[in-house]
Amino acid sequence: MKKRRWRDFGLAGLMLGPSAAVLSLFVIYPLVKAVWYGHQRCDASLSKCRTTSWHQYIDAFRSNEFQDSLIVTLKYALITVPIGLVLGISLAVLADKHIKGIGIFRTIFSSTVATSVAVASVMWFFLLNPSVGILADWLGGSAKTPGLLQKQGLALWAVSASSIWANLGFTFIVVTAGLQSVPKDLYESAYVDGANGWSRFTNVTLPMISPTLLFASVVLVTRAFQSFGEIDLLTAGGPKGETTTLTYLAYGQGLATSNDGGLRATVSVLLFFVLLILALVQFRGLEKRVHYGN
Amino acid sequence: MRTHRCGRRRVVLAMLVTGGMLAASCRSGKSLTNAGIERKPAPTTAATVPVSTLPGETLPPGQTVPTIPPTAPPTTLPALLDTLPRCNTAALNSASAPVQITFWHGLANELGVELQTLTGQYNSSQTKVHVNLEFQGGYDQTIDKYLQSNSATRPDMVQMPEYMVQQMIDTKSIVPAQACAESSKYDLSPFLPQALGAYATQGVQWSMPFNMSVPVLFFLKARFAAAGLDPNSPPGTLEQLLAVGKQIVSSGASKYSISLDSDFDGGGGWYVEQWLAKGGEFYADNQNGRAAPATRVLYDGPAGVQLLTFLKSLVTDGGAVYVGDNASGTDTLLKLADATEPAAMTIATSASLGPILAFVRGGIIPGITEDQVGVGFMPGPGGGPGALVGGASLYVVAGKGDAKAAAAWDYIKFLESAQAQSDWAAATGYIPVRQDALSLDPIKSLYVSDPRFKVAYDQLLGSKDGPTSKGPVIGPLLQVRKVTAAAVATVLTGGDPQTALSAAARQADDLISNYLLQNP
Numbered sequence: 001m002k003k004r005r006w007r008d009f010g011l012a013g014l015m016l017g018p019s020a021a022v023l024s025l026f027v028i029y030p031l032v033k034a035v036w037y038g039h040q041r042c043d044a045s046l047s048k049c050r051t052t053s054w055h056q057y058i059d060a061f062r063s064n065e066f067q068d069s070l071i072v073t074l075k076y077a078l079i080t081v082p083i084g085l086v087l088g089i090s091l092a093v094l095a096d097k098h099i100k101g102i103g104i105f106r107t108i109f110s111s112t113v114a115t116s117v118a119v120a121s122v123m124w125f126f127l128l129n130p131s132v133g134i135l136a137d138w139l140g141g142s143a144k145t146p147g148l149l150q151k152q153g154l155a156l157w158a159v160s161a162s163s164i165w166a167n168l169g170f171t172f173i174v175v176t177a178g179l180q181s182v183p184k185d186l187y188e189s190a191y192v193d194g195a196n197g198w199s200r201f202t203n204v205t206l207p208m209i210s211p212t213l214l215f216a217s218v219v220l221v222t223r224a225f226q227s228f229g230e231i232d233l234l235t236a237g238g239p240k241g242e243t244t245t246l247t248y249l250a251y252g253q254g255l256a257t258s259n260d261g262g263l264r265a266t267v268s269v270l271l272f273f274v275l276l277i278l279a280l281v282q283f284r285g286l287e288k289r290v291h292y293g294n
Numbered sequence: 295m296r297t298h299r300c301g302r303r304r305v306v307l308a309m310l311v312t313g314g315m316l317a318a319s320c321r322s323g324k325s326l327t328n329a330g331i332e333r334k335p336a337p338t339t340a341a342t343v344p345v346s347t348l349p350g351e352t353l354p355p356g357q358t359v360p361t362i363p364p365t366a367p368p369t370t371l372p373a374l375l376d377t378l379p380r381c382n383t384a385a386l387n388s389a390s391a392p393v394q395i396t397f398w399h400g401l402a403n404e405l406g407v408e409l410q411t412l413t414g415q416y417n418s419s420q421t422k423v424h425v426n427l428e429f430q431g432g433y434d435q436t437i438d439k440y441l442q443s444n445s446a447t448r449p450d451m452v453q454m455p456e457y458m459v460q461q462m463i464d465t466k467s468i469v470p471a472q473a474c475a476e477s478s479k480y481d482l483s484p485f486l487p488q489a490l491g492a493y494a495t496q497g498v499q500w501s502m503p504f505n506m507s508v509p510v511l512f513f514l515k516a517r518f519a520a521a522g523l524d525p526n527s528p529p530g531t532l533e534q535l536l537a538v539g540k541q542i543v544s545s546g547a548s549k550y551s552i553s554l555d556s557d558f559d560g561g562g563g564w565y566v567e568q569w570l571a572k573g574g575e576f577y578a579d580n581q582n583g584r585a586a587p588a589t590r591v592l593y594d595g596p597a598g599v600q601l602l603t604f605l606k607s608l609v610t611d612g613g614a615v616y617v618g619d620n621a622s623g624t625d626t627l628l629k630l631a632d633a634t635e636p637a638a639m640t641i642a643t644s645a646s647l648g649p650i651l652a653f654v655r656g657g658i659i660p661g662i663t664e665d666q667v668g669v670g671f672m673p674g675p676g677g678g679p680g681a682l683v684g685g686a687s688l689y690v691v692a693g694k695g696d697a698k699a700a701a702a703w704d705y706i707k708f709l710e711s712a713q714a715q716s717d718w719a720a721a722t723g724y725i726p727v728r729q730d731a732l733s734l735d736p737i738k739s740l741y742v743s744d745p746r747f748k749v750a751y752d753q754l755l756g757s758k759d760g761p762t763s764k765g766p767v768i769g770p771l772l773q774v775r776k777v778t779a780a781a782v783a784t785v786l787t788g789g790d791p792q793t794a795l796s797a798a799a800r801q802a803d804d805l806i807s808n809y810l811l812q813n814p
Binding site for chain 1: 320321322323324325326327328329330331332434435437438441442444619621773776808811812813
């Protein structure tokens, strides 16, 4: 028995080896290294580093810049995730009909999934550009002077709009897949019981696709916390730091962290923990409410 | 069936509340740049009269006077230049094809256009060198990109603002301008000593001044006249500034007297250095870091506190208006053109004179014509001229080969030529870096026809010769200015000057000591 276990161990090691090696090299090693750099102050190229203390994490967390960014990021997530989910569900329900030509609409609705963040951001940048942007022309007012992306109080909403649009395709596809797995007999029996469209939606559809929604919301929240491209291309963290999210703080330009690899690592590791806590909250808090079917 | 929706709402609410609580309870009020480097607070000693050491330099009790090792500067000076990258300007002669060089700069808009014009002239005037201008988006971006580059990705030449001197030296990536000047037997004598001195430390000329500016007072003559003041004698001392301010406001000539800001490159940082220098005070120890590396700032001493107490009184009693951090660089100026609640004066870089006049000339602002704009010396302790050099300088990047360094130096020589400096100064409002540029048109006739352009020059030339009239050389000066700017913002919005300055100085000292440990 014992002998067998050891033989298994060798075999397991052999089979796990490649992925363990890849994982250690590309995930665990950088993570450990980042945690280590996080208690150092360095120059931009990480060539001149000096160990300070683990207190650097606490100092960084409590610093004005980090706290501001944390609030910006929470706001950003609270704007993009609910709106993105509601729009995604609405589109998916609309397109969940077996009528002629629905394929075209499904293609249109899901098309943003094939649009990279950079392309989406550049497109929105031109739409919102105060002098040539068509959206800016329609909206007028602050959208013209100084422009939504430059206006304090509105820039975050403008970036959110771009992000919601870019993520809509993903939400649409996931929710559509969820909708198609809902057994049709549930709708039929609800119909027989006299439920109208709205109550069929709230009492059958939503509970049945709740696992999908949990998945979608976890992904969307994570994306919101990790979004960098839209911020970098649309506002570069401005105006006055109003769109400097945590990821941008860790990696952006013209900030307190810009020329200190150590501080960048500190912020990144803190972001990791914020995301970890968030994922735990989401799974612990939401999982119980999710209906996985009987 | 409905529970999951309420549940999500509750979780989101919980997230919000926890996030908000974390954010509110944890905020330390300090900058991220100070994370991890806060030293234990020095043992507090009873406040006694600080010991005076050098003119303007005071030490808190209990600290010793920094002694400069007697063996250090004079004997090691020639050796320092010998240890630095060499410059062989003859290498350009042996190059067969035109040498292509890349030049990173941070000059936007009109300034960038003028630099393009000059560079175009240079490129077409000779066949040995071709300069490729690369605008980086501004000084901030140039700094970030340069510091993040390595020897392969750096340009052949870079423009850096004046607060970057020490950090550029410590990158050990530059060919000192002095090496190139010596190699090409370049005559530095026509240059203004103030211009060269700003970029020379430890006896080495590190870079060449190019666009040089000082802060000056901008005011609107009509509002001075309306207040019964002489539009031709702007306030010189701080006391006069306060008195003039009171008169402007009480006479109803203008809603506010002067618009103030707390930009790190303006009222929050650069001007603080200027004001201390005007008052004959050091900003940092070891003679502003020029006798030996600075170890701490001195602006939390009596002079600094007095200065900020004055600025605060300017807001409370003198009718001044605080416009915030002036990140755009134009908020203070636009306050003068405010339709309902304008100010009558502001302090801004002399380099904005050209753009201001061009802006006003367009007639966009009702009631303000080009002639209305008055320029005076920056009011300061004691009044009169005197200023620290601002602006930026040109660095030759090392490790690119002799030919590239020689080509960069050839281009620098063009930009530094008397004619180019005359053209450049007349187009922008920058101060020519050399005396003989003044005898050439267009600046020669401009200084006569519009003396406002000459105010900055006179102010700089009027600086008293002395150790306090050379600005601070501190590795993390940019970051130091930013923590200082936060203190100025606190004071201008009602904070206590001593408390704010002491806190800022402690953070600045931490930044300096961290920098010195990182760059031994």
